[in-house]
Amino acid sequence: MEKWFIRNTKNFLEKNSKSLGISNLLCKLLANRGITTFDSAMSFIKPEFDQLHDPRLMKDIEKGASIIIDKIEKGKKIRIIGDYDVDGVISTFLLYKALIRCNAVVDYDIPHRILDGYGINIDIIKKAKNEGVDTLITCDNGISAIEQIDYAKDLGLTVIITDHHEVAFSEDIEGNRIYKTPNADAVIDIKQMDCNYPCKTLCGAGVAFKLVQVIFEEMNIPKEEAFSFVEYVAIATVCDVVDLIEENRIFVKKGLEMINNTQNMGLKALIKQTGIEDKNINVYYLGFIIGPCINASGRLDSAKMGLRLLLTDNITEASEIALELHKLNTERKEMTIKGVDEIVQIIEGSNIRNDKVFIVYKPNIHESIAGIIAGKIRERYNVPTIVLTDSEQGVKGSGRSIEEYNMFEELSHCNELLKRFGGHEMAAGLSLEAMNVDALRERMNRLTTLTEEDLTRKIRVDGLISLDKINLALAEELTILEPYGKGNAKPLFAEKDISISRSSILGAKKNVLKLKLLTESNKQLDCVYFGDINSFEVYIIEKFGQSELDKMHNGLKNNVKLDMIFTIEVNEYNGNRTVQLILQSYR
Incomplete structure (x- = not known):
């Protein structure tokens, strides 16, 4: 079940459409995304590095930079402690390369997902001390590592x-929050009150990049050298699924330009290995091909493999690592499909199906893919989902929410x-x-204030929009809003009673449905549907009858009329560019 809503945001930008050089429709789309002033609209349309905020506004960043520079000048040994996902790997890469540029004595360590678990831990700290490390810098982790x-x-x-x-916070008896931050020499985290x-909304690599900016500025290194890291920040930003607005939009927009001309040996090898060498790399390729391959090493092996890919200058080594990462990602995909099927069976075969928060415990799920599976279950049911499994340290899990x-x-x-x-x-x-799994499930469901309305997709x-107003020029103008992602979704349009x-x-x-839609002026418009074709046909039969479905398939006049939600795309084929709709939902 789902509900459709038409956004009705007041369009204060319409009077500026000529100055902005865009149509009234695009002004409305910007307003729908919370962009309501001329300056914010211009920044969105033409994102540039000079629109980035001053990194020195970030708490403790100058303090942290000062400490690091002092350690560099004194020749102290610095170790970077990252995380095993894409954001953690990229953050580690950024800081390591930047500190090498500053002539620091620096190395890195990344926890093993299975053996160590998330974030900095006692064993990593002991090891660092025993190896003569003076300073630890965490990236994409550490804010909850109090002990x-x-x-x-x-x-x-x-x-x-x-x-x-x-x-992290606790609440006193009156419900007041008491926030607890680690007793570090500098704590740089945008989420501090x-x-x-x-x-x-910066990802971990975004925060690390800001620190690099301050260090480089203090050490009189040209700011262009800091900006050269933006192609990597773009990968982390997309893969950590943060909102692609404000600074994140600048990172991704500019970063994609750089990635399409990347000189990084490892990235080039991975792009070639995954078969996208001749493609224009966009958000999709970052989020669903390049990122998952880097992630796969942290899930099924060691995240240091993904880091070595980015660091290598040897083409043979780059090709070998890219091949191994691609294999690991293929294995991860197969495990995920199997895991999703198993979790669905548990949900459908138990009273978990009636819960408002799904907490599913399956001991033999590989812990590295629990989060991916939770995300797919959340997408399927539109219910907050936590998938738990056995690990070296007891029961571990990951959750994805709405x-x-x-x-x-x-x-x-x-x-x-x-x-x-x-x-x-x-x-x-x-x-x-x-022993606490059942208690967790009971409490989270008892305490939740979620309603059936909340859980309705x-x-x-x-x-x-009238189909007669849709043309190639409109489709091309919409590309101004790219790159799309969380916080800047691809525009959705609707029309009623479409023939x-x-x-x-x-x-x-046989998994693509192509429709020829009829406009009011009797023109035809191409529409493609990548969803469940069988369910579509069953729906048509239930509403209009088998004979009407047969007529539709045979190109005969029929009585089928549907309300549709769709995106408007530019379709390129054999050098020809045409407008095409992608059907998202129907009724």
């Missing part, structure tokens, strides 16, 4: 945290049932004892 940082400080280590995750940095449910805060209410947890509104990781449409003059099923696997 670990205390231990590092007791050993006499200097610790700088760079992170973007939520700050007393951090006044304007953009709160907009109406802040998973990090809800887990905070179950703190005493958990050994450890962290994350943000839409995603979280956790560990607990097996909602489609927000940017506006109704279909013909339908046909295409593709080697």
Whole structure:
């Protein structure tokens, strides 16, 4: 079940459409995305580096940079502690390359997902101390490592945290929040309550990049050298699924330009290995091909493999690592398909199906793909989902949420049932004892305020549009809004009572439905549907009858009329560019 809503945002930009050089429709689409002033609209349309915020607005960033520069000048040994996902690998790469550029004595370590778990831990700290490390810099982790940082400080280590995750808190008897940050020498995290940095949606690599900017500026290194890291920040930004607005839009827009001309040996090898060498690399390729391959090493092997890919200058080594990452990602995909099927069976075969928060425990799911599976279950049912499995340290899991449910805060209410947890509104990781799994499921469902309305899938449409107004020029203008992603979704349009003059099923696997739509002026418009064709046909039969479906398939006049939600695309084939609709939903 789903509900359709038409966005009705007041369009204050319309009077500026000529100055902006865009149509009134595009002004409306910007307003729908919360962009309502001339300056913010111009920044969105033409994102440039000079629109980035001053990194010195970030709490502790000058303090952290000063400490690092002092350690560099004194020849102290620095170790970067990253995370095993794409954001963590890219953050580690950024800081390592930047500090090498500053002539630092620096190396790195990344926890093993299975053996170490998430974030900096006691063993990593001990190892660093024993190997003569003076200073630890975390990236994409550390904000929740209270005890670990205390231990590092007791050993006499200097610790700088760079992170973007939520700050842990407890509540007193009156419900007031008491936030707890680690006792590090500098804590650089945009989510701190007393951090006044304007953009709160940066990924870990975005925060690391800001620190690099300050270090380079203090050491009189040209700012262009810092900007050269933006192609990597773009990958992390897309793969960490943060909002592609404000600074993140600048990172991704400019970063994609750089990636399409990348000189990084490892990236070039991975692009070639995955068969996208002749493509224009966009957000899709970052999020669904390049990113997952880098991620696969952290899921099924060691994330250091993905880092070595980015660091290598040897073409043979780059090709070998790219091949191995591609293989690991293929293996990961197969495991994910199997895992999703198993979790669906558990949900459908139990009273979990009636819960408003799904907490599913399956001991033999590979812990590295629990988050991916949780995300796919969330997409299928539109219910916040946590998938738990057995690990070296007990039961571990990952959760993915919906907009109406802040998973990090809800887990905070179950703190005493958990050994450890962290994350943000839409995603979280956790560990607990097996005996507490049922109690966690009971409590999260008892405490939730989610309603049936909250759990109803909602489609927000940017506006109704007559099919006769859709043409190639409009489709091309819409590309100004790219790159699309979280916070800047591809525009959705709708129209009522659309007639279909013909339908046909295409593709080697017969999994593409092509429709010829009839406009009011009797013109035809191509529309493609990549969804469940069988369900579409069943729906037509139930509403209009088998004979009407047959007529539609045979190109005969029929009585089928549908309301449709669609995107408007430019279709390129054999050098020809035409407008094409992509059907998203129908009724």
